[in-house]
Amino acid sequence: MLAWRGVRGLVLLGVCGVAACAEPLVDGTFTQAEWDFAQSFRIDRLATPECRFCVSADAGQQLFFDPRLSGEIIADGEGALGALGESGKVACASCHDPQRWFVDQRSKPNGSSLGTGWTKRNTIGIVNSAYLTAFTWDGAASRLEDVLEIPVTSPAALHSSHAIIASVVRTHYAGLVTAFGPTTGSDDELYQRAARALAAYQTQLRTGPAPLDRYLAGDYTAIPDEAKRGLQVFIGRGLCSECHNGPLLTDECFYNTGVPQRGLHVPATDPGRFGVSQDARDLGAFRTPMLRQIAETGPYMHTGELATLADVIDFYRWGGSPSGFSGTKDQRLIPLEIDDDDASALDAFLHTLTGEPIAAALTTRPILP
Amino acid sequence: MRRLGILTIVATSGVAHAWPEPAPEPTAVAPEPAPEPAPEPVDPIPTPAELAARIDALEQRAGNAELVEQNVETLAETVHTLVPLRRFLTIYIDVGWFHVGGNGAGVRSDVGHRNIRDFDDIPADWVLVGDPLSTAINSRGEPADIGAARAIATDTVNSDGNPSFIVNALGLAIGRTIGRGISIAGLVEFLPRPGADLTEVGLAHIDYRPSRTLDLVLSAGKIDSVLGVEYRAQDAPRRLTVTPSLLCRYTCGRPFGVQGRLTRGRLLAALSLTNGDNFNERFEIDEQTGYHLVPTAAAHLQWILPVGQGLEVGVSGAAGPQDGQSASHVHQWHYGFDLRLRDLRGVDVYAEFVQGKQQGSSAGAAHAADAMMVPSPVAHCGIAQCLTYKAAYVLASKRVRPWLTPYARVDWRGARHQRGLDFLYVTRALRATAGVHLVMTSRMIAKVEYTANVELGTPQFPNNVLTTSVVVSTD
Numbered sequence: 001m002l003a004w005r006g007v008r009g010l011v012l013l014g015v016c017g018v019a020a021c022a023e024p025l026v027d028g029t030f031t032q033a034e035w036d037f038a039q040s041f042r043i044d045r046l047a048t049p050e051c052r053f054c055v056s057a058d059a060g061q062q063l064f065f066d067p068r069l070s071g072e073i074i075a076d077g078e079g080a081l082g083a084l085g086e087s088g089k090v091a092c093a094s095c096h097d098p099q100r101w102f103v104d105q106r107s108k109p110n111g112s113s114l115g116t117g118w119t120k121r122n123t124i125g126i127v128n129s130a131y132l133t134a135f136t137w138d139g140a141a142s143r144l145e146d147v148l149e150i151p152v153t154s155p156a157a158l159h160s161s162h163a164i165i166a167s168v169v170r171t172h173y174a175g176l177v178t179a180f181g182p183t184t185g186s187d188d189e190l191y192q193r194a195a196r197a198l199a200a201y202q203t204q205l206r207t208g209p210a211p212l213d214r215y216l217a218g219d220y221t222a223i224p225d226e227a228k229r230g231l232q233v234f235i236g237r238g239l240c241s242e243c244h245n246g247p248l249l250t251d252e253c254f255y256n257t258g259v260p261q262r263g264l265h266v267p268a269t270d271p272g273r274f275g276v277s278q279d280a281r282d283l284g285a286f287r288t289p290m291l292r293q294i295a296e297t298g299p300y301m302h303t304g305e306l307a308t309l310a311d312v313i314d315f316y317r318w319g320g321s322p323s324g325f326s327g328t329k330d331q332r333l334i335p336l337e338i339d340d341d342d343a344s345a346l347d348a349f350l351h352t353l354t355g356e357p358i359a360a361a362l363t364t365r366p367i368l369p
Numbered sequence: 370m371r372r373l374g375i376l377t378i379v380a381t382s383g384v385a386h387a388w389p390e391p392a393p394e395p396t397a398v399a400p401e402p403a404p405e406p407a408p409e410p411v412d413p414i415p416t417p418a419e420l421a422a423r424i425d426a427l428e429q430r431a432g433n434a435e436l437v438e439q440n441v442e443t444l445a446e447t448v449h450t451l452v453p454l455r456r457f458l459t460i461y462i463d464v465g466w467f468h469v470g471g472n473g474a475g476v477r478s479d480v481g482h483r484n485i486r487d488f489d490d491i492p493a494d495w496v497l498v499g500d501p502l503s504t505a506i507n508s509r510g511e512p513a514d515i516g517a518a519r520a521i522a523t524d525t526v527n528s529d530g531n532p533s534f535i536v537n538a539l540g541l542a543i544g545r546t547i548g549r550g551i552s553i554a555g556l557v558e559f560l561p562r563p564g565a566d567l568t569e570v571g572l573a574h575i576d577y578r579p580s581r582t583l584d585l586v587l588s589a590g591k592i593d594s595v596l597g598v599e600y601r602a603q604d605a606p607r608r609l610t611v612t613p614s615l616l617c618r619y620t621c622g623r624p625f626g627v628q629g630r631l632t633r634g635r636l637l638a639a640l641s642l643t644n645g646d647n648f649n650e651r652f653e654i655d656e657q658t659g660y661h662l663v664p665t666a667a668a669h670l671q672w673i674l675p676v677g678q679g680l681e682v683g684v685s686g687a688a689g690p691q692d693g694q695s696a697s698h699v700h701q702w703h704y705g706f707d708l709r710l711r712d713l714r715g716v717d718v719y720a721e722f723v724q725g726k727q728q729g730s731s732a733g734a735a736h737a738a739d740a741m742m743v744p745s746p747v748a749h750c751g752i753a754q755c756l757t758y759k760a761a762y763v764l765a766s767k768r769v770r771p772w773l774t775p776y777a778r779v780d781w782r783g784a785r786h787q788r789g790l791d792f793l794y795v796t797r798a799l800r801a802t803a804g805v806h807l808v809m810t811s812r813m814i815a816k817v818e819y820t821a822n823v824e825l826g827t828p829q830f831p832n833n834v835l836t837t838s839v840v841v842s843t844d
Contacts, residue, residue, distance in 0.1 A: 023471040023530070023831045033828060037481035235480060237517075239492045245481065331748060331790050332492055 027220045029228045037235055042216045043209055043247045043292070043355070049130040053145070053200040056193070058366070059176040060201030063194055065365045067091040068168045069152075071159035075117035079106050090115050090158060092151070092198070095123040098363035102126045102205065103297045111263030111304035117156035118265035122304030125297045127358065128290060130203040134252050137286045137302045138273045144199040145192075166190035172369040173197075204362055207292055207355035215352070223352040230349025233342045239332065240316075240346070249291035249353070256284040258320025258329035259301045266303045269326045284327025293354040309350050313343045457545035461538075461842035463605035467506040467513060468532035470831030474516020475503035475822065476794065477830050484827045491793050495519060498827040500782055500798040503820075505612040506836040507537040508605040509558075510621075510649060513834070519792035520754075525562050536561045537838060538605060550578035556604065571604070571623055584632040592628050594647040595639040595669045596620040596685045597707045597721045609717075609766055609774065609806050611818040611838045615782040615798060616723050616760035619703060620685075622647040626664065637671040637683075645692040646701060663697045665689025677713030682706075691727045694753035701727040701756075715768040722761040729755030729787070751789035758784035771808065778802040797825035813841045 026035040039045075051057070063069065070090035073082045082089030095113045096102040104113040104123035113123040121137050135141040140150055151157035152165060166187035169176055176193050183189050212231070214222035223231075235241040243251050254273040261268050273282035286302045300306040306315060315321070320333040338346070357363075415423070476499040479485045485496050494517065501518040502510055506526065513533075515524045526535065543555040556571040574590030594600045597620040602608050613621060626643030642664040671683035686704040690697045703725035710718040729750040749755070762780030769775065779801050786794040804818030820834040 031477070031480075031830065033477065033480045033483070033830070037483060040481065236478065236494050239494055241481065242492050332490075 027228065029225075029232060034232060034235055037241075038231060039216055040245065041247060041249060042213050043207070044213060044217075046131055046247045049203055049206075051130075051200060051203045053180075053196040054203070055200070056176055056179045056197035057200035057204055059173055059179065060197035060199065061362065062366050062368055063168075063173070063198055064092045064096075064201055066168065066172075066368050067094070068172070068368075069158055069160055069165055069194075070116055071161065071164060073116045074155055074159060075114065079114050081114070081116075092158075093365070095119075095157070096126055098358070098365075101293050101296045101358075105298070111299070112265045113304070115151070115154070115157040116159035119154065119156040120265075120267050120270060121302045122299060124289060124302075125293075126202055127205045128207060128248055128292055130206060131248055132250075132252060132290075134287055138271075138276050139252075139254060139287050140276050144202055145195045147202075148191075148195040148198055162187045162191040165194050169194050174369075201362075205358055207358065210292065210355040211352040212349075213355075224348060226345050226348040227352045228349075229342075230345035230347065231352075233338060233346050234349055237337050238316075238342065238346055239336060242332065243288040244291050249294075250288045252287060254282055254285040254287050255330050256286075256325065256327045257316070258322070258325050258333050259286070259303055259305070259315075260321040260324030261303065261326060262324055263303050263305055266305075270302070271326060272302075274327070282327075284325050284329075291350065291353055295351045295354055309347050310343070313346050317343055457543060459540075459542040459544075459842060459844045461540045461542070461606050461840055463508065463537040463540070463838055463840045464535070465507055465537050465611070465836060465838040466532065466534045467528070467834065467836035469504045469506065469513035469528065469530060469835075470833045471530055472516055473504060473512070473514030473526075473528045473530040473832075474518065475500045475512055475798075475832050476516055476518050478517045479795075479827075485793070485795050488793050491787075491790050495790070495792045497792065497794045498796070499822075499824050499830070499832065500615060500784075500796045501794070502618060503615065503798050503800060503822045504832050504834050506834060507535070507611065507838060508603065508608045508613065509537065509560075510613045510617060511537075520786060520788070520794065525560070525567065527563055540604065540606075542604075550581075552576045552578075586630045587627070588630070589627045591623055591625055592641065592643070594620050594622050594624070595628060595630075595641045595667050596647050596687060596703065597669070597705050597723065598681070598683065598709050598719060599721065605838060605840045606814070606842045609776055609816075610764065610778065610802065610804060611816045611836050612802070612820065612834070614721070614760075614762040614764070614778065615780045615800060616705075616721060616762060618649040619723055619725060619758065619760070620647055620705065620721075622649050624665070635673040637669075637673070637681075639669040641667045643667065643689075646689065646703070647687060648692070660692070660695055661690040661697050663690055667703075671707075676710065677716075678711040679709075681709040681711070683708070687725075691729070691753050694730055696730065699728050699730045699753055701725065712768075717766045717768075719764040720762065722759075724759045725756075726758075727754060727756040729753050731789075748789035750787045754786065754788035756784065756786045758782065758786075760784070766806070773808075774806040776802075776804055776806060795827075797827070799823040799825055809839075812843065813839070815839045 023031065025031060030038065067090055068088045069092075071087050073080065073084055073086050073089055076084045081094055095104040095115055097104060103125045106114060112121055113119045124137055129135060130144060133142060135144065135147045136150055141147045152160045152162070169190045170185065173194075176197055177183060177185070177190065180193055180196065183193070211222045243253065243255060245251055256272070261270055271283055273285040273287070274280065295309060298307055298309070300309070300312045306312050316333070317336050317338055319335040320329055476497040478494045479496040479498055480493055482489055482493045482496065484498060488496055497517060497519070501515060501521050502512055504512045504514065506513050511525050512521075513526050513528045514530065515521045539559040541557045544552065546552040553575055555573045558569045558571055560567040560569065570591065572591055572593065574588045574592045577587045579585060579587065599614060599617050600621045603613060603617065603621050624643035624645050624647060626641055628639060628641035630639045631637070644660065644664060646665055647667055665687060666689060667685070667687035669683055669685035671681050674680040674682060684704070684706055686702070688700065688702045691699045691701040703723060705721060705723035708718070708720045710716070730753040731749050731751050760780070760782040762778055764776060764778040766774050766776035781799050782796055784794065784796040786792075786796070800820055800822050802818060802820040804816060807815045809815050816838045818836050822832045822834070823829065
């Protein structure tokens with residue numbers, strides 16, 4: 001009898017002990033460790049970027065919409081912005097469409113983008129790029145004012161030159177000529193002023209808090225329950241946050257995720273980051289894109305092959321493509337331990353990353369000088 | 370040394386009743402039919418001839434009684450011979466109830482690489498802190514849930530942190546002396562589990578005592594480990610505690626092989642050669658049939674000092690090719706010290722320390738013969754996992770009443786366990802366990818145990834364990 005009484009007493013004591021250790025879940029969903037890590041996604045944790053050339057931001061917006069910066073068109077066909085050989089038809093805004101979160105949605109289903117010709121990669125978004133330290137898919141530029149060099153020298157983007165840019169600035173942008181002090185008026189100097197002006201404009205293209213940010217700040221009604229589960233998968237078994245982390249949901253590093261070189265205008269091979277670093281390990285590696293407003297910025301991947309987020313999730317769910325890509329796929333790209341519900345939840349989560357649209361004043365084509 | 374495995378359970382127990390009653394063997398001499406009754410006396414004065422007839426009849430009846438007595442003796446001998454047949458099978462059932470904090474798992478992913486640095490190439494979800502077996506809920510060491518654990522393939526309990534009743538095991542222990550120093554022993558456990566019920570053959574070996582004067586037992590088959598002392602009483606009917614220590618995974622395995630155990634005075638020695646290491650199969654699945662050219666050798670030496678009923682001090686070690694790969698030169702080693710104090714004023718103490726290493730092997734090394742492995746271009750510890758570990762425990766108990774034995778255990782384990790980019794465990798676990806062992810009847814014991822888990826150097830998460838066990842055995 002005493003033994004039985006002892007058992008009963010200890011069981012009661014133990015139940016109380018375990019109950020006291022029940023795990024407190026944030027919003028009934030997240031462990032404290034998960035929640036603490038998710039706080040690192042809040043965009044309000046970002047410091048406002050320095051706007052070194054803001055005096056020329058208005059001119060930069062005009063330049064962004066100005067097709068006179070471009071050279072001869074080398075590709076025609078459906079969607080072409082002009083006839084073969086025509087100049088002055090393609091602006092930055094042609095591919096970075098301000099009405100489409102500054103990406104090129106014409107490329108569906110073509111994959112790559114159409115500037116003066118077919119580019120070899122899908123247009124990457126530029127919203128919030130002021131926070132970045134590496135630009136374009138392969139990180140060819142490390143400062144925002146250096147980015148212009150890439151489309152200018154690309155035959156398929158602007159197909160332009162310093163001389164053409166300088167000529168446009170010299171002829172139409174008198175204010176820009178004097179914006180940064182005395183000038184000798186050389187082509188390179190005027191080109192640099194144009195590049196700085198464009199950088200100033202891009203610095204203003206920043207989004208505010210998205211539903212995710214409001215949720216992480218404590219508004220538990222800001223996102224649906226499915227998205228909360230998606231966030232849990234995102235930072236857990238989905239492995240997404242291995243690369244997509246921080247307020248912009250990018251680590252700005254370069255990975256070969258096994259995206260096949262496939263598409264009507266996509267080259268059979270692409271060196272990716274290797275083209276910049278010359279490091280063999282970077283062959284076929286591309287920069288982790290930001291995920292802010294990702295639901296609005298398809299098509300996805302550097303080839304623009306995947307039209308929807310569901311496609312992207314499915315791509316990673318099965319560990320990327322087994323073949324058809326340049327270089328060696330990252331070893332972590334193996335089939336994920338997620339199911340259909342997880343995939344659906346991830347999709348829902350990714351739809352909570354879209355903040356308020358960029359102010360209309362910044363997305364509207366200004367009167368060109 | 371007297372074997373303390375399941376054979377002992379059988380040999381020292383009372384009569385079991387599960388075995389069917391054997392049919393008696395035929396007797397050597399058949400009883401004669403009863404004599405006819407003597408005729409009614411016509412004359413009250415018997416004649417000498419009648420008296421002689423009566424005497425003959427009485428002598429004949431006395432002879433018959435002697436035959437009957439001989440038959441009874443023969444029958445008794447037969448019964449005596451058959452009693453062991455009724456005793457060589459012991460059945461036990463271990464049922465319990467448990468509740469584990471959190472999600473029932475002893476590990477958590479290092480979300481966002483916030484605690485374990487220098488391993489950013491392994492996805493954070495696969496970098497695990499804690500100990501996957503720290504939430505064990507029964508004598509088999511099954512965790513309440515494996516959570517995010519990746520080294521343990523099967524979530525046999527899968528409680529997800531909910532309290533639950535469980536049938537820990539239905540066990541059949543077999544042990545019988547065949548004669549001429551030969552005996553056999555076996556242990557089979559049936560495990561009702563969610564999804565699919567499991568059957569596990571824990572022991573299956575032949576024992577041979579070559580000499581009546583030398584206390585030497587040679588065994589072959591699926592045998593007990595020889596490392597340390599905890600393995601000796603690891604099954605539910607014999608275990609003092611409900612759950613094993615954190616180091617039992619390294620010393621409580623039951624590999625295929627041969628072993629010898631010798632007792633000479635106060636010295637006990639055991640040596641085994643086995644197909645693989647002595648790890649518990651739950652922690653590391655054994656390749657039970659040969660996978661290497663070279664076996665694993667393990668040994669244990671123990672001295673009994675005259676303290677209490679005996680202070681046993683031992684040292685053990687093991688070395689051999691690492692499991693999980695085929696190259697003989699990729700090795701693992703283990704050593705440990707153990708101590709057991711027996712009944713010093715009712716106090717028993719167990720203590721063990723172990724350290725070991727599995728060397729591991731990365732992809733690209735010279736393992737082309739490793740047909741079972743797919744060569745991979747990178748991955749440190751990719752072909753064979755890397756493991757380094759240290760662990761220790763102290764378990765003390767005091768019998769305060771014949772039926773009541775409270776106990777306390779403190780155990781600690783530090784380990785790093787990596788398999789390529791598949792997983793990395795970084796364990797610095799400390800546990801404190803308190804419980805009572807209650808002898809309810811001669812064939813029924815109950816145990817209640819509470820374990821507080823502490824993760825050293827990383828954020829805590831709820832994974833304390835309350836677990837109970839009631840074991841009823843036919844012996």
